[in-house]
Amino acid sequence: MAIESLRPAMTVSGISRAMDVPRSSIYYRKTGRSGRGKPRISDNIKAEIIGLSADRTTYGYRRIWALLRNSGELKNEIS
Numbered sequence: 001m002a003i004e005s006l007r008p009a010m011t012v013s014g015i016s017r018a019m020d021v022p023r024s025s026i027y028y029r030k031t032g033r034s035g036r037g038k039p040r041i042s043d044n045i046k047a048e049i050i051g052l053s054a055d056r057t058t059y060g061y062r063r064i065w066a067l068l069r070n071s072g073e074l075k076n077e078i079s
Helices: 002-006 012-019 023-027 043-055 061-071
Strands: none
Touching: 002 012, 012 023, 043 061
């Protein structure tokens, strides 16, 4: 990468001005991870949410969450 080869010879602010990029993008490093590692909610809860929202089209996320909580499906855990 051009930035890595210029780093020993120039300052970061000089590189950012010359290449017309923000300094934060020069410091940025990719982590190598793609996506989230695991799904945020389980498949059975996702199916339950889809079913509830199909039956009750005017309900928002708070009311759907309350229905899940009151039915005992949701135990405040994400897995």
